Amino acid sequence: MRDGPTLRIPFGILLLLAGLTLYVMGVVWASQWIERVPVLVQTIIYLALGIIWLLPLRRFLIWMETGRWR
Template structure:
């Protein structure tokens, strides 16, 4: 169940990022790299408790 919820959440996040891609694509290449680097790692921050729950079965 946890993996399915994780995949669903990542698909929603990817959809949001794809919606931003015209704005990001208008930036110069050297500005796009840090934006995608931040967006590619920031999704982990809100998932910390969720990942702990998946591993231990306890929330928090």
């Protein structure tokens, strides 16, 4: 664990918020094409997009806490 406070956590939170904002803006931009497919396909696409952003989150949180990516 950490011995003292570091700037990784506040920097990580800001980076996470910026990344999520860009991701959401990308999904909103892509929605103009997603809305043209049937509702069942839209549901699958939005479920996948709702889960995909979680994939790199574990390593990112580990980096915020320890300073290492693994």
